[in-house]
Amino acid sequence: MTMFDTRKMNLHSRRIFYFALLVILGAAGELLRIPMIFGLNITFSSIFLLLILLLYNIRTAVAGAAVVAVISYFFGGNSSLVFLLIVEVAAVGLLLRRRRRNLFILDLQYWLFIAAPILFILYFSFNRELNAAITIYVSKSAVNGAFNALIANILLAYIPARKWINEGVYSRSRVPLGQILFQLTMAASMFPFIVFILSGSIFHTSDLDQKALQRSGAIAAYIADELNTWPQQELRALQLESIAEIGKLRDVMVKADNEPMISMGLLDQEQDILVGSQKRLTGAGEDWKLEGIVYRLAENFYIQFPDNNRTPFVVDAWKEAVYIHTSKLPVTPFSLQIRVPMQLYAADLITLYLINYVGILIFVILMSFFSIYTGRYVTGGLRKLAGITSGLPEKLHNHEKVKWPSSGVEEVSLLINNFADMSENVTRMLDESERLYQSLRIQTDKLAVSEAKMQQLAYHDVLTGLPNRLCFTSLLSTLIANHESTASDGLIGVLFMDIDRFKQINDTLGHAVGDMLLKEFGARLEAIQQERRLIHGDMTVCRLGGDEFVILMNGTSRVLMAKVAEEILEAFQRAIFLGEHELYIHTSIGISVYPDDGDSGDEIVKNADAAMYAAKGAGGRRYEFFSASMQARLIERLQLENNLHKALELEEFELFYQPRVCTATGELRGVEALIRWRQPELGIVPPDKFIPLAEETGVIHAIGEWVLRTACRQNRMWQLAGYPELVMAVNFSARQFENPNLLQLFTSILNETGMAANLLEIEITEGFLMQDKQSAAEVLRKLEAMGVRISIDDFGTGYSSLSQLKDLPLHAVKIDRSFIQNIGWDETKSSIVSAVIQLAHGMGLRVVAEGVETSKEYEHLSSINCDELQGYYFSRPLPLFDMEQILRQQQPLLGGSLKEDLV
Known part of the structure; x- marks a missing residue:
């Protein structure tokens, strides 16, 4: 398997992993709901499904939505409408294909123009009517969906999810300023409302429970007090299920609370109904706890919801819910059951929440338009400025006319004006630079000549014209580096020499004569160099300073170094004529070899210098190769x-x-x-x-x-x-x-x-x-x-x-x-x-x-x-x-x- 195939397989595995993770999060967001009043819930599944849509494609997102819908249907109770998740993903995906727009706006359009009509039609088909409950349901769903789309958009903008999935490398993407302003505005607008509705739902639900508990408790207390006033013979007759006493008890029930929607019943020990406040108390004598869904709210106080499968709209089930209060009647073997329907208190709350939900929906719609307009108003000038300034240097260089935009935002307008002023200054500078360009070309030609002269001065001795210490050091370092890289068998030799008793000659005859002597000394070395190059090849004569000269030989042998040293000694057997002066001078030569005598250029030069002083110590007018004993003498000298x-x-x-x-x-x-x-x-x-x-x-x-x-x-x-x-x-x-x-x-x-x-x-x-x-x-x-x-x-x-x-x-x-x-x-x-x-x-x-x-x-x-x-x-x-x-x-x-x- 090639490296490309391995990388491709790793990428495929990473995409599958993140898809599975988002599906799991979507299912969790659907099952772990935040409950609200009327049985409504806030869910977050569409956040992750929309992320799949944006990160993958519409088919993958629809498949993920189908998985979440199935999980929700089988594990989420009354979730018949979860198919809308699939519709939502498919519809938003199609809208995104047609036009890449704000995900929040597209999702809001889906709920207003696609999901809302579907829900109204479904509700009417089940209930044969349209009422406030379905309006609340639709408004809540639209706000919930739009909020989830906003969260998905924010997550995708500020979390490098695309890099994680496609490359596995962290990289922060750039977010347009208009998008940032829109997201901030909508988040600041929707979040407080949602928190307000959630807190209100908790309060109103608790308030409903308390009202029902207090009312049913008051009824039970009234009936109990009335029974305590009955004489014993009536109580015994009631226990014997006397028709007269049962009728009398019905009258007490009616007096306890004459609300026709509230029903009360007296149950015997077998839980059969003996008497009810109404002619028929449905289900009172049966095992009512097995019917529908029953929640215990307090001691002897319950709430009963009808079967969820009867209607896909939980609002209907919530409206038909009943509070049930049970208590043991004193001095009798009978029990009392009081049923308070939720509808008794729902009318006002439905109106209140209808106003809240519809108001939120309208506010969200208005704020979205306001945010879009505000973002365009604020960033419109910046976008135009960014477009104009792209390639601005070339435009200014070509003297193209630049039409600067305008903006109603003071800071943006100031920025545009600053850019305009800077462009004018840059244009003037470009014109001046163009005029200077021709002058600079002339100066450049002169500088090239000067640079060549400076190069000569930097690397050559002024007096003799020979390469100087800087040139020698650079050349020696290069030769050593090449020798190491090519593993050459040839040696690098350094012949270090000076003029014996030069100081006395210079001090006695004067510096002018000394300079002429140095030039003649270098000239004779150059003559040997030119002659030997025909035989040897690479050989360079340098003056290090004072009367110190050095010959650098590359790819040579010790025998050839010795021959060159002998030629140098022989060359100075002849007299040197400097004006009226006839001089006989001599030199001592020290030879050091790379790599035998050192690992670096500095060490080779130092050892050649030591060898030269050894030659002087032996009487001068000779050459010496560096040896370990010379090193010992150097150490001895240092110790001395x-x-x-x-x-x-x-x-x-x-x-x-x-x-x-x-x-x-x-x-x-x-x-x-x-x-x-x-x-x-x-x-x-x-x-x-x-x-x-x-x-x-x-x-x-x-x-x-x-x-x-x-x-x-x-x-x-x-x-x-x-x-x-x-x-x-x-x-x-x-x-x-x-x-x-x-x-x-x-x-x-x-x-x-x-x-x-x-x-x-x-x-x-x-x-x-x-x-x-x-x-x-x-x-x-x-x-x-x-x-x-x-x-x-x-x-x-x-x-x-x-x-x-x-x-x-x-x-x-x-x-x-x-x-x-x-x-x-x-x-x-x-x-x-x-x-x-x-x-x-x-x-x-x-x-x-x-x-x-x-x-x-x-x-x-x-x-x-x-x-x-x-x-x-x-x-x-x-x-x-x-x-x-x-x-x-x-x-x-x-x-x-x-x-x-x-x-």
């Missing part, structure tokens, strides 16, 4: 960074001191304070491992302040202990000079420790000076004004010359160890160092050679008049205790600490 933040607080730093001696005498002239980190888990961490990390994280400011304060305090303590005055040299990095309160820091520490400013020497690198010479000179002059000495550390490694430093307030120059090592055997180094010493002396600067390790180096430096020496030949960096041992000896250090040559 976390520990570094706590080192000061935990007092893990310590200062070592390396002596500086006079070349001529070997006397101690000063010391250089060198920081050491004793980490409990890692041991002694060398400065070259944690100082760059401290500069990167900003912790260098706190560490530098601690070093400066500790060195100054220790130097002052040595002076107070009587040791010779020494110059305390402290290294300062470029990051420390970023502190805006640097001068205040020096002043505060010098004042706090009491050390003379001329005994403090700040060692700075020449690379820092070349970054911003003017700003550096300003800070250094202020330090010099305070008395602080300034020296250049690692001179010769920063692409500068003494002539470039002549305007700076310097006191000494420290020649880097790379120039001192093997100086006695290397004539080139000897010439360079000799020239530097002569130029420095010519500028009034002292010269310090660092890294002296052999006697040969010492003797050569002495021969070319170097002022001071520092290195392992004299002493290693010493902890505080060992340094104080040397101070206490107060002897020259000529080879004192390291006798053997360290060649």
